[in-house]
Amino acid sequence: MTQLTEPVYYHQGELQMESSQIRTLAGKMATPFYCYSEARLLGNVRRCKDAFESRGIQIHYAMKANSTLHILRLIAEQGLGVDLVSGGEMQRALAAGFPASRMIFSGVGKSRAELNAAIEAGVGRLEGNQTESSQFNVESAEELALLAELAEQQNARVSVALRVNPDVSVNTHKNITTGQKGNKFGIDMERVCELCQHYADHSHLAIEGLAMHIGSQICDTEPYRAAIGKMMALVDQLAQEGVEITRLDLGGGFGISYGQGDALDFETIAEVIAAETERFHGTVIVEPGRSLVADTGILVSRINYVKAAEPRSFVILDAGMNDLMRPALYQAVHPIVTVNEAANGTAQEYDIVGPICESTDTFARSYPLSGDLQAGDLVAFLCAGAYCSVMNSTYNSRTIIPEVMVSGSEAKVIRQPVNQQTLMAFEQDMPAL
Template sequence: MNIDFKKLADKYQTPYYVYDFDYISNQYNELKTAFKARKSLIAYAVKANSNLSVIKHLANLGAGADCVSIGEVKRALKVGIPSYKIIFSGVGKIDDEIRTALELDILMINVESAAELDRVELIAKELGKVARISIRVNPNIDPQTHPYISTGLHENKFGVDIDTAKRMYIQCNNSENLEPVGIHCHIGSQLTQLEPIKESVKIVADLVKNLKAIKIELSFMDVGGGLGIIYNEEKLIDTNEYAQAILETMFGLDITVVCEPGRFIVGNAGTFITKVLYEKINGEKRFVIVDGAMNDLIRPSLYNAYHKIEVLNDNKELSLCNLVGPVCESGDFFAKDVELPKTKHNDLVAIYSAGAYCFTMASNYNTRGRVAEIAVQNGVDKLIRKRETFEDIIALEEEFIN
């Protein structure tokens, strides 16, 4: 990433997020090429980074969208992703979301429970429509990742077991208002081991073959996303080996493979830039206090997640410190006991691997406006989201003041 963070700080102030759109293109194309031997759809997981310009950039590359709210579906449509490339997932869809998804005629609704399938069938009947359905199968495979981002075990809330899935497919096949078109599995995020992926996809492929034997033919096999990225020297899964492992399970099946990368595409494209306000010493404890906070980037506080941190100065003298923000919470930190150089007021600090699940999880806690987002492509920077003002934050409240 060859980006002049200081120049952007002078132009847009801090804190800010910056995204390398050339990197995003490379990641998308790498994955698309890996699946070139078969019909495929790379459906970007919008929840990772839902900025309209990010989604538009991926739409221009040919991506579809995996969405977990009707708001994300509308974001994808707004920037030009065609409805036939949009999947609506999530364990808790409300009736209005289901109704809207059916009216928008998206590719398929990814159903995660028998009760949800009943609701979709009822709503489709009320609308006089046929709902294209995919069912999320829970293969009960340990993804060997952080428990908060594990999704493929019975203890997780996602998907249904194999037997329940079979019954649901039969219900779809016998219904006038349901059309079974796909199957889905996703065992977790930040996956760095190939074997759990191979095991889970094989289970799903075997189910597809069993369904075919009883005349239920599916068109799409959605293998989820979850490919890991480097935060801290992780050994990653080779994309060609990943694709080959999946394609081997589909031998003999005329089916389109769907992949839902989010973090893999945008995670390492993003950097969060904040500036030093001052340092303080409490007893023997050193604190570096910056203008960014947990409301801007909550992953360290929420997951105890590691992000590589770099102070952008020439000081070589390192010592342990906590890098913290101004929010009135003990959990407001970016790193604890991290070695950083001595800093001075207005030094910039770069927090890397911040393109996924960072801005999208930001909040207005402590009445702090969400920060600016910037894109850089071919060396040219562009503002893609304005910094929120106080007036933006209170806009939905002030008319009700008595």
């Protein structure tokens, strides 16, 4: 059975988040919906700051993990920077209160329009009061050339970090490795010196940093040690060629436990990073995403049917793969619990599925749940605060589901559902081209 801890726990047989009863929330709004704990989010940010900032390491939240405005505002209020991977994320970050001076623009395929908008907004600008924690993480020679052209057109001088592909193997799902040869991300280490020399005297670009991101959901420190070692060697090589690197952006990817126990806590990885960069005299940056928000959220769903079948019965939920994509995309398994606490007894194994007309709409197979499950019962997927709501889609013409934030015994909707009536309005009276 899944062991529950704060902020999600059973009280008198009912699942709660902080002091709010999940069944009560489900009685006030349609399922499925996402529900987050404000206390856990703020606690995670505090622990992250205690680990990294105490060692002089800057933190930029990787907002691709969860970009709901209310969550972004809470994180911005704690003084963190933000890591972006699209122009849309920049718009959200600005709306949430992140200044351009605390934005890092990453991403392998930034468009001309996105780069122009970011330069105009002030991302990476070296004029005025711009701090050294804002930059463009450039992933190719072609992108660097385009950024130089656009910065010159806007008469701006911008700070650049070259994202390096350190070719380090990590023990994670193949779909979330980003730092090995064959991945689309980053620049081969052999080309970095060439690019730094080519742009050494450029009037509108300043290559001041090196960046890396080796993957996601990494629970071992050794890949970080290996990758940072390669980055430090590259810093030394560049110094010998007269190129000074003043910033190292070491990415994120710190793994959390999805019920299996393995995780990489902030204090452990911060200690490793501090030790491996001890002789580096510039700014060190990390970009945690999942590790800040994953365990703050749950997905609440209602059972539509318990379908008798062989070799196992199906629990068919009202949540589908369009609401929670990770199992279909990464074969991820989220811990699943019933909202009413089952009495001690033998658990029965079920295949937990959704209503989408796809065989991949399967959350778990042979999953043990206790109690006499019936249609109408509520279940909750744990650790659903990262890479879940941001992947919502309307496949099968389904509603984009709402999100709720809990603070103690109070709860409020932080994202309204987006239903088909709203979406169809965008398809009416379309103008001619």
